[in-house]
Amino acid sequence: MRIIEEHINKKQPEGLKPDGTPYNVLIIDDSMFIVKQLSQILASESYNVIDTATDGEEGVRKYKELYPKVDLVTLDITMPKKDGLQVLKEIMEFDKDAKIVIISAIGKQDFVKEALLLGAKNYIVKPLNREKVLERVKKVLI
Amino acid sequence: MRIDFIDPFLEATEEIIREVLNVEPKRGEMELNEQETIPDIGVFLGLTGQASGRMLINFDKNLALKIIEVMNGEPHALESEMGQATIGELGNMITGRAVTKLYEKGFHFNLTPPSVIVGNNVRVSTLGIETLSVPYHISYGNLEINISIKENV
Numbered sequence: 081m082r083i084i085e086e087h088i089n090k091k092q093p094e095g096l097k098p099d100g101t102p103y104n105v106l107i108i109d110d111s112m113f114i115v116k117q118l119s120q121i122l123a124s125e126s127y128n129v130i131d132t133a134t135d136g137e138e139g140v141r142k143y144k145e146l147y148p149k150v151d152l153v154t155l156d157i158t159m160p161k162k163d164g165l166q167v168l169k170e171i172m173e174f175d176k177d178a179k180i181v182i183i184s185a186i187g188k189q190d191f192v193k194e195a196l197l198l199g200a201k202n203y204i205v206k207p208l209n210r211e212k213v214l215e216r217v218k219k220v221l222i
Numbered sequence: 223m224r225i226d227f228i229d230p231f232l233e234a235t236e237e238i239i240r241e242v243l244n245v246e247p248k249r250g251e252m253e254l255n256e257q258e259t260i261p262d263i264g265v266f267l268g269l270t271g272q273a274s275g276r277m278l279i280n281f282d283k284n285l286a287l288k289i290i291e292v293m294n295g296e297p298h299a300l301e302s303e304m305g306q307a308t309i310g311e312l313g314n315m316i317t318g319r320a321v322t323k324l325y326e327k328g329f330h331f332n333l334t335p336p337s338v339i340v341g342n343n344v345r346v347s348t349l350g351i352e353t354l355s356v357p358y359h360i361s362y363g364n365l366e367i368n369i370s371i372k373e374n375v
Binding site: 110111112113114116117158159160184185186187188189190205206207 | 238241242293294303304307308310311314315317318319321322325326330332333334335
């Protein structure tokens with residue numbers, strides 16, 4: 081009986097799909113600090129960081145290479161080579177069902193609006209905290 | 223330099239320091255300079271758009287090490303890649319918040335990615351563009367923000 085209760089009360093980590101396999105996340109961000117922080121937050125709920133990219137060009141290339149394995153992309157705006165809005169546009173042109181969450185230090189309304197119009201599913205303004213990231217990511221994947 | 227460009231940078235610096243370190247920064251006297259010195263570690267961010275310029279945020283060693291430790295949950299050296307990435311990210315957060323506040327006042331700016339400089343009294347010339355420097359004292363050390371903005375004509 082106790083074993084059954086424990087089984088019922090045990091919450092499935094948010095990073096796991098109903099079949100028990102993890103959601104795959106691609107992190108595109110030029111800050112090593114943010115990559116580490118996001119990876120730790122996501123791993124705490126069993127999400128799998130499938131890969132990371134440190135500039136916009138690499139981000140688009142890795143999304144295409146990994147397609148259709150990526151369930152969610154976290155995308156920075158201010159990056160070398162190609163900025164986040166351009167990356168968003170190119171990934172959405174390649175895969176109109178891509179789930180992309182923007183993570184930026186800039187919360188200007190015109191940026192947020194443009195990102196949402198281009199197809200981003202959510203927008204998180206830094207500094208990051210665990211609750212904020214997990215709540216937005218969960219919302220996008222449901 | 224327009225004074226209404228400056229306030230958002232000061233507000234953003236104070237808000238981010240409070241949010242990250244949970245301490246109250248004490249603002250010192252502002253001054254205008256044409257030359258700056260990076261005593262231990264500094265982060266440069268470029269501003270483009272309605273006006274162009276850049277922000278340099280200087281941290282003394284003790285403060286930088288404390289910020290790195292708090293933000294990572296563990297210490298890293300100033301010279302380490304993670305130490306510098308952390309300071310760069312804090313600069314990015316401050317400037318990103320300032321750019322957002324400027325937008326709310328009707329001024330349109332964008333940011334360039336941060337560059338971090340580690341050194342001992344590195345001298346930086348602003349090549350004649352005046353820089354407004356504002357020192358802050360924080361319980362773990364000192365921080366100074368330096369803002370140079372030239373309106374595009």
